[in-house]
Amino acid sequence: MKNQRTLLASAILSAFSTLAAAQSNDAVVPQVVVTATPFGNSASDQILAPAKVLAGDELRDKAGSSLGETLSQELGVSASAFGAGASRPIIRGLEGARVKMLENGMAVSDVSGLSNDHAVAAEGAVAQQIEILRGPAALLYGSGAIGGLVNVVNERIPTALEPKLTGQLEVRASSVDDGRNASGTVDGSAGKFAWHVDGNARNAGDYKIPGNRVMGDPDSASGHLPHSDTKERNAGLGGSFVDSWGFIGASVSHLTNVYGIPSDEGSKIDQKQTRYDIDSLVKAPFDGFETFKFKAGYTDYQHAELNDENAPEVIFQNHSLETRFELTHKPVAGWHGTFGVQTENTRFSALSAEGGPDTVPVTRSTSKAAFLVEETDFGPVRFNAGGRVERVEREPVTGVDRSFNLQSGSVGAMWPFIPGYGLGATLSYAQRAPSTEELYSAGPHDATVTFDVGNADFKKETSRNIELTVQKTTGLVRWKANLFRNKVSDFIYGHITGNLLDAEGNPGDELRERIFEQADATIHGAEAELEYNPTGAGWSGRVFADTTRGKLDRGGSLPLQPATRVGASTAYKMGAWRAGLSLVHAQSQDRLASFETSDTPSYNQLNANVSYTQKIGGYDLTWFMLAKNLTNDEIRVSTSVLKDISPLPGRNVVFGVRAKF
Incomplete structure (x- = not known):
């Protein structure tokens, strides 16, 4: 039997290799431009800044109720999974303020980086x-983006004139939560004026769970997860002169989102955001320069944390004004680059609605x-380097008052040692100023059931990262593998002490004490991915693996790894x-922080999709079915x-x- 399996595996590999060899190594791959890069390169050119771009059918197949869910199966990306309403991407074990969230290249300016219960407002x-x-x-976007960034591109400010009306409308219904979702975008032009309209509406009830709510407790709730419902509305309008x-051009958008927090207390969050944006580009503005870009954005954000009687307990507010300009110069002595200036002014608070202690002062x-x-x-080696200097001031x-001078830099090189193959390395040094809540928290946070305590004496975080990459970027079979090590001095994290307090900060039984602490940490890991015919017709395939380990240098693991x-x-x-079928296996996780009490068991997530597209007049009509967690596995x-x-x-x-259309 063993010989038969070996012969079968050899035959499959031989057929796979023969088929790959029969194809051109220069198979045509649609070019997807990465808008967040300084030179507008295609995704396949991002040799020094590992990039993944979800677009088209792949994005629609993976789209979930949150950005975290949508991106959770990408290489090196996991999700915070705070119910259906709030799930933020985690990149290589780093979360919160260390992963910058952008919309069309500008900060989302919500408060999702402060706590896992806060939804991303994009x-x-x-x-x-x-x-x-x-x-x-x-x-280009922030010294604190130690983990990386996620940019949601909706092009509310058009950059080109559409020769005819174009758009996309979609409706979908989901069985697990009786969910309904309708979304659409429409673009058009009149003369030299281009316009854009988009909107989304989502209603979902409490979702079904395979077993019991509480791990290991057969007497806990089953059937549906209480307080996991969502109701979201989002609309945007923009126009530009081209x-x-x-x-x-300019745009305006408004979002409302009411979603449940599946904690024991059963709270809800009522989220609202209005944002205004300006964007412009001038080609060949001066001799020696290719483009000048100017952007400005103002965001008015608020959310209220509601108790089980729908009364507000804490109100979070963030008013933010961001500006940035970029100049891209023509090659000088072989160097091609972009430089610019960015400013940001915010007014943030998390104030008690009941007259008790404020969680974070204005x-x-x-x-x-x-x-x-x-x-x-x-020669054959592509070299990339970047630097950023920044001053951050916080005035409660x-x-x-605190101020921080930050310096960050990164250098990398990629050597195509064989045509189609590359060997690369990147070194980076980045500093992050402690966030407002890490410095000044001193009050209850109902949704996380914690009483948060900051430290105004915190130092700035300093990250030193090295990454090694080997990859194959042409042909029918493509692959890449990454090794990385991130040494962070004065890493800030929330420590659950085990003390129980009341809403006033006195001994009680309502809230867990969470004290922000600072210590040196090391995060290291590895990733690998192999793809077969990822964009062509016929059969395609992908296998991947990723692992990361975060440890405090003084001993013990970082939380939530x-x-x-x-x-x-x-x-x-x-x-x-x-049609497609995918399976992800996650191993059990028993590398816990000192204050974490339970391992998470392994799980398997089996997903599938099938779709059929037909032309009706000038419309492409696609009927689709997506199946997620087909085996109904209990996933934590x-x-x-x-x-x-x-x-x-x-x-x-x-x-x-x-x-x-």
Whole structure:
């Protein structure tokens, strides 16, 4: 039997290799431009800043109710999974403020980086693509983006004139939560004026779970997870004047989102955000320069944390004004680069609605930064370098003012030692100023059931990261492997002490004391991915694995570390039909912080999709079905604060139709 299995495996590998060899190594791959890079390169050119771009059918198949769910099966990316309403991407074990969230290249300016129960105020349902970026290019957007950045691109401010009306409308229904979702985008033009409209509406009830709510407790709730419902509305409108010299435009958008927090207390969050944006580009503005870009954005954000009687307990507010300009110069002595200036002014608070202690006092923060990113070729070696200097000031109405001078830099090189193969290395040094809540928290946080205590004496975080990459980027079979090590001095994390307090901070039994602490830490890991025919017709396939380990240098693990994962998928595309099947296996996670009490068991997540596209007049009508967690496995993720009491949804079948015109 063993010989038969060996012969069968050899035959499959031989057939696979023969088929790959029969194809051109230069198979045509659609170019997807990564808008968050300084030079507008295609995704396949991101050799020094590992990038993943979700777009088109792949994005629609993976789209979930949150950005964390949508990106959770990408290489090196996991999710915080705080119920259906709030799930933020975690990149290589780093979360919160260390992963920058952007919308069209500007900060989302919500408060999702403060706590896992806060939803990202950017909607993936109307996105044209979602970009994941690390490396030197991340320095354009913030010194604190140690983990990387996620950019949601919806192009609310058009950059080109559409020759005719174009758009996309979609409706879908999901079985696990009786969910309904409708979304759409429409773009058009009149003369030299381009316009854009988009919108999304989502209603979902409490979702079904495979077993019991509380891990290991057969007497706990079953059937549906209480307080996991969501109700979201989002709309945007933008326009621009487009000419041969470039464009200038503006947009406005509004989001409302009410979602449950599946904690024992059963609270809800009522989230609202209005944002205004300006974007412009001038081609060849001066001699020696290719483009000048100017962007400005103002965000008015608020959310109220409601108790089980729908009364507000804490109100979070963030008013933010961001500006940035970039100049891209023509090659000088072989160097091609972009430099610019970014400013940000915010007024943040988390105030008690009941007259008790404020969680975070009103705090004004200002940031002024200058950055430079350059690239060149030394023979066959592509070289990339970036630097950023920044000053951050925080001024609370009560407490000690703090200021931080930050310096960050990154260098990398890629050597194509064989045509189609590359060997690369990246070194980066980045500093992050402690966030407002890490410095000044001193009050209850109902949704996380904690009483948070900051430290105004914190030092700035300093990260030193090295990454080694080997990859094959051409042909029918493509692959890459990454090794990384991140040494962080004065890493800030929340420590659950075990003390129980009341809402006033006195001994009690309502809230867990969470004290922000600072210590040196090391995060290291590895990733690998192999793809077969990822964009062509016929059969395609993917296998991947990723692992990361975060430890305090004084001993013990960092909290909420991702589990090691392996996955495989296969798909078939021919004519009007597409179908796919994927399986992800996550190992059990028992590497716990000193204050974490329970391991997370291993799980398997089996997903499938099938779609059929037909032409009706000028419309492409796509009927689709998505199936998630087909085996109805009980899934608890180690990166979730609620892992003990909040499993992920059970078997879910999504039916929908999408029209493109």
